[in-house]
Amino acid sequence: MIRIHIIGGAGSGKSYIAALLSQKLTIPHYDLDDIFWDNEVDVYGVKAPEQQRDQKLREIVSQDSWIIEGVYRSWVEPSFSAANNIIVLMPPLSVQESRIWKRYEERISGVVPSKKRETYEGVKNLLEWNKEYNLIKLPHFTANCGYTEKIITVSNNLDVLELF
Template structure:
């Protein structure tokens, strides 16, 4: 059995969860959604963060495994995962595609077409869209331009193109 550690980042709606699940099945290794670590999903309110100690402890457990795929939009607190990763996939899906996916996901969740632990609101989605635009146009390009991990990075504009890369 081979070992590989993959970290996937990209804006909301870029396809991180989709490609993580696809790769997990293809490679036979577990994947972890960083939202499940960052947010306090048992809270009665939407948008409550988990404690930093709990979040960091959970991330440390994950990156100690031989093989994993983690995915999330986060940057600063996931530095240990970037350092431990063999490959870092950066999804640069076009912003209009991401926005369409965010709206579709919201509609599916509020109509219970897709079950969700998240309790989103219209105001929350509007805030997410604004945040995601800045992330994609400013924060992510800035991170990439000054990153120490360029040798591990795979930049992908269409997430299915990732399947053509030799990850192992």
């Protein structure tokens, strides 16, 4: 039974490393954005109903093995509790910002298909949010979450592959 929760800021490499790790360990991985946001609406940034979101998380966590990845901290307590390891990705903020812009440009140009309908203004807001998340919120979480014995912090997401 392998249960891994990957947390980190936007552009930290959560989705990328979750996919690689999922393939290596042959277990499913889940992006929390897919259950937090309502992807059925025409407008970007609409949250899914909490009850629906929480039910989907419970269904995932009840499985024998999984990799869950996302930036979320408060409502994902069931995942943190059930995880064997909580991987915290903390690459330099400049690396994350570069990845965020690159991802936006690829999605907007259609090079990379995406169900997310981002805007330039939204990306600017994401960069601001991400800075606070990385400098204040994520360090506070790692110091105070109650699962410090499960936490593994890495600055290079590829280091995660060597851990498993």
